[in-house]
Amino acid sequence: MKEKIRIASGQGFWGDLVDAPYNQATGGPVDYIMMDYLAEVTMSILQKQKLRDPAFGYARDIPPLMERLLPVIKEKNIKVITNGGGVNPVACRDAIFEVARKIGIKDLKIGIVMGDNILDNIDDLVSKGIELKNMETGESVKTVRDKILSANVYLGAAPVVECLKQGADIVITGRVTDTGLTLAPMIYEFGWDMKDCDLMAAGTVAGHILECGGQASGGNFLGDWQSIPDLARLGFPIAEAFPNGEVIITKHENTGGRVSVETVSEQLVYEIGDPKDYITPDCIADFTSIHIEDIGENRVRVFDVKGLPATEFYKVSMSYSDGYSAFGSLTYSWPDALEKAKAADKILRTRLDDLGLKFDEIKTEFQGYNACHGPLAKELDELNEVVLRIGVRSQDRKAIERFGKEIAPLILTGPPGVTGFAGGRPKPSDVVAYWPALIPKSEVMPIVEVLSIEY
Numbered sequence: 001m002k003e004k005i006r007i008a009s010g011q012g013f014w015g016d017l018v019d020a021p022y023n024q025a026t027g028g029p030v031d032y033i034m035m036d037y038l039a040e041v042t043m044s045i046l047q048k049q050k051l052r053d054p055a056f057g058y059a060r061d062i063p064p065l066m067e068r069l070l071p072v073i074k075e076k077n078i079k080v081i082t083n084g085g086g087v088n089p090v091a092c093r094d095a096i097f098e099v100a101r102k103i104g105i106k107d108l109k110i111g112i113v114m115g116d117n118i119l120d121n122i123d124d125l126v127s128k129g130i131e132l133k134n135m136e137t138g139e140s141v142k143t144v145r146d147k148i149l150s151a152n153v154y155l156g157a158a159p160v161v162e163c164l165k166q167g168a169d170i171v172i173t174g175r176v177t178d179t180g181l182t183l184a185p186m187i188y189e190f191g192w193d194m195k196d197c198d199l200m201a202a203g204t205v206a207g208h209i210l211e212c213g214g215q216a217s218g219g220n221f222l223g224d225w226q227s228i229p230d231l232a233r234l235g236f237p238i239a240e241a242f243p244n245g246e247v248i249i250t251k252h253e254n255t256g257g258r259v260s261v262e263t264v265s266e267q268l269v270y271e272i273g274d275p276k277d278y279i280t281p282d283c284i285a286d287f288t289s290i291h292i293e294d295i296g297e298n299r300v301r302v303f304d305v306k307g308l309p310a311t312e313f314y315k316v317s318m319s320y321s322d323g324y325s326a327f328g329s330l331t332y333s334w335p336d337a338l339e340k341a342k343a344a345d346k347i348l349r350t351r352l353d354d355l356g357l358k359f360d361e362i363k364t365e366f367q368g369y370n371a372c373h374g375p376l377a378k379e380l381d382e383l384n385e386v387v388l389r390i391g392v393r394s395q396d397r398k399a400i401e402r403f404g405k406e407i408a409p410l411i412l413t414g415p416p417g418v419t420g421f422a423g424g425r426p427k428p429s430d431v432v433a434y435w436p437a438l439i440p441k442s443e444v445m446p447i448v449e450v451l452s453i454e455y
Contacts, residue, residue, distance in 0.1 A: 001243060002031075005189050007182050007206070009236045011035040012213025014042055014059050014084070020213065020236050021065060021080075025072045027252035030238060031189075033073075034181040035082035036211045037061075043175060044319035044432045046086035047119070047150040057088030058172075063095040070096075070105050073169070081160060081181045085172040087150065089114055092172050097453050111163025111450040113173035118316065118444070119151045125443065132316060132437035144435060147320040153439060154315045156281030157203075158194065159446040160184035166450040175317065177280055179207030182239060190243040200283035201307025202245030205290060208278070209249055209267050209302070210239055216249065216267040217298075218257035223266070230256025246303040248295070259298040268292075277308075279315075281441075284308040313438040322433035323360065324400045327391040328407035329367075331420030334384050340415035341366050341388040347414050348390060351406055359403075361393040387420065393431060400428040 008030040010021035014037040021033050037059040050057030062084050073080060085092040089112040100108050118125070122141065125132060132141035132151075141148070152175035161184045163171040171184075183203035186192060192199045209216050216237040218228040235255025240248040251259050268287060272278050275287035289306035332340040345364050352359075367387035370377035392403045404426040411418050 001191060002189050004240050004242050005031045005185060007032040007034060007185055007210065007239045007241060009034060009210035009213050009216070009238070010080075011037055011082070011084075012211065012215060013037065013039060014061070016213050017234075018061060018065065022068050022072070023255075024236055024238070024252070025069060025076065025078055027235070027255065030078055032185045033078060033080050034207075034210060035080065035084060036178045036181060036213075037082060037084035038086065038175060038178075040317050040319065040434050041432060043087060043152050043317060044150045046088070047319075050088050054088075055091050058086040058092035058095075059084035062092060063099050066096050066099045067103060070100055070103065070108070074105060074107070079164070079169055079171070079185070081171045081173075081184060083173045083176045083178070083181060085112060085174050087117055087152070087174060089172045089174055093451070096170065096172070100453050101455065106453065106455070108170070108453040109166075109168050109450055111166060111168030111171045111448060113155065113159040113163065113171065113176060113446060113448055115159075115445050115447040116153045116155050116174040116176070117151070118153055118439070119148065122148065122151060125439070130439060130443065132318070132439065135436045135438065141318070141435065141437065144320045147322070148435075149319045149321060149432065151316060151318040153444050154281060154317065155444075155446050156180050156310075157184040157187055158282075159448050161188045162448045163450055164188040166448070168450050177207075177282075178211035179204045179280055180282065182207030182210050183282060186241050194282065195309075197283050197307035197309055198305065199245045200310075201285035202247065202305040203241070204278070204280050204283060204285045204307070205268070205287070205302060205305050206239045206241060206247045208272070209264060210237055212267060212270065214257060215270070216264055217251050217259050218263050221263055221266060223262050228256075228258050232256060245305065246301065249300045249302060250298055259300055261292050261294050261300055264292060264300045264302070279311060281310060281314055283310050312441055314441055314444055316437040316439050318435035318437060319432050320435055322431045323393060323395040324397050324428040325391060325393040325431050326400045326404050326426040326428050327389060328404065328426040329387055329389040329420060330407065330410060330418050331385055331387045332415065333417040333419065334382065337383045337386040337417070338366060338369055338380070340417060341386040344388055344410050344414045344418075345390060348406060348410060352403065355402065357399045357402060358396070359392045359394045359399060363391050365389045397428050404428070
């Protein structure tokens, strides 16, 4: 058993800093790099891409990244774990093998985790009485069955651990939990019993700290953000993990950002719901039990985390088509910028009413005034400029198309001092809605496959 392992965060979402994984691999000692690419809406996007082309459906940033990363991780014996396989881990693996052949990497094992995609099993599940009810509304999935685009189970750390046991250098998964990407190497390296709830909770908390990339090392910091040094060269966080469940959060030397009790604490409370019941497939972590302390410059100790046994269910993240939307914007300048924008909004809404158009929702923002804070925004005396942004949503595509034809006319038939219209008429976009549900773990079978490169 190793005395400790260093797990580096490499991505917080699909679209994060593309150089971060390479910088983590080359900036100092690490044993693992975890890369979190997935969010709920990402799965539906990837599913649509795969339907258009069976070779897609994964985060396509990964192959070009691997062209730079593979020589480094092979030289330094760094393992990579990512859920960037999306809805097509097989294609992602094959693309990495292709890159490896191109640059002459001859010794490479890649493990893939599948079994999370239950899109084709929904009818069978419903016939068994498992109606995948919406966790927020209680409605049966039958009400949206014909509109479902994707359905993926949040798997835990166990299948990733199995890939590591089979010698995988890289593990590519579908919808494995963000925290599981960090927990898995701790289980594997330290031989943890997955029934030890406190250890599972400790690894889960470490995973939660790493999952959002640079957010734990000073990015997006709400506190004294002006004091965070060199955000342009932000160093992503690293978890030094120990067999007893203690973790030290740090970052590479000579990188920007800061790791402190404050930055780590902000990440800990990010998207957690009930802090006593942070539910994952691996355990229930009690975030109120967490102890954290500064132990040096850019070093924060996280310890004494408590947990409870996992539930009998997996969470299912489903997406479904829910009509269309479109957004248009115009910029109004001083003087009376806000008054002009409000008048234009009223004129547009009147014209839409006169046309007899019906929308499920109409939303207006006055950017520069209330786009962030809505009704809580303070009235301001003078604004140099205000962007009127208005959006509509409807099941009727024709109504959305007609809305798009009513934005440009405001330029010459509305308040003065207007600019900022570009890109043509707003066009309808598909609305993808979210459907969270639970499924018994007995109905899901994770699939693991580990292959070596072939020439």
